[in-house]
Amino acid sequence: MEKRIERIKKQLHSQSYKLTPQREATVRVLLEHEEDHLSAEDVYLLVKEKAPEIGLATVYRTLELLSELKVVDKINFGDGVSRYDLRQEGAAHFHHHLVCIECGAVDEIQEDLLGDVEKIVEEHWKFQVKDHRLTFHGICSRCHENKPE
Ligand SMILES: [Zn+2]
Numbered sequence: 273m274e275k276r277i278e279r280i281k282k283q284l285h286s287q288s289y290k291l292t293p294q295r296e297a298t299v300r301v302l303l304e305h306e307e308d309h310l311s312a313e314d315v316y317l318l319v320k321e322k323a324p325e326i327g328l329a330t331v332y333r334t335l336e337l338l339s340e341l342k343v344v345d346k347i348n349f350g351d352g353v354s355r356y357d358l359r360q361e362g363a364a365h366f367h368h369h370l371v372c373i374e375c376g377a378v379d380e381i382q383e384d385l386l387g388d389v390e391k392i393v394e395e396h397w398k399f400q401v402k403d404h405r406l407t408f409h410g411i412c413s414r415c416h417e418n419k420p421e
């Protein structure tokens with residue numbers, strides 16, 4: 273965790289930003305909840321536990337900055353709420369999501385899996401793929417197992 277914070281700090285520095293205590297508290301919350309897909313309000317409530325003086329606007333600006341710097345990705349699962357998702361270190365493209373329509377669970381696929389599709393898009397549409405968002409909506413294995421066909 274400390275090493276990752278150190279690397280994020282360097283990433284900010286390279287763009288002439290400082291990792292202020294408020295920004296660091298926000299980054300720590302994101303790292304501690306890496307598996308989750310937190311909204312700005314979720315992040316705010318968790319950061320507030322560590323840094324009670326922090327305001328929602330500061331957390332919000334920090335999240336926007338982190339998404340500009342590609343430390344986090346902003347994602348929307350169709351419920352109108354922006355969520356912030358830490359980007360996997362070294363990953364060229366954003367990971368995929370499996371959203372369960374029964375229980376609301378969000379699982380992740382870290383492998384890109386889209387190499388062939390990207391190639392087709394680049395060749396057929398002469399479009400240079402830089403990134404993508406892929407969300408599957410369906411029934412997760414846990415819900416599936418609990419429900420006999
Ligand atoms: Zn994710």
Ligand SMILES: [Zn+2]
Nearest residue numbers: 365384386390
């Ligand atoms: Zn890809």
Ligand SMILES: [Zn+2]
Nearest residue numbers: 372375412415
């Ligand atoms: Zn489910």
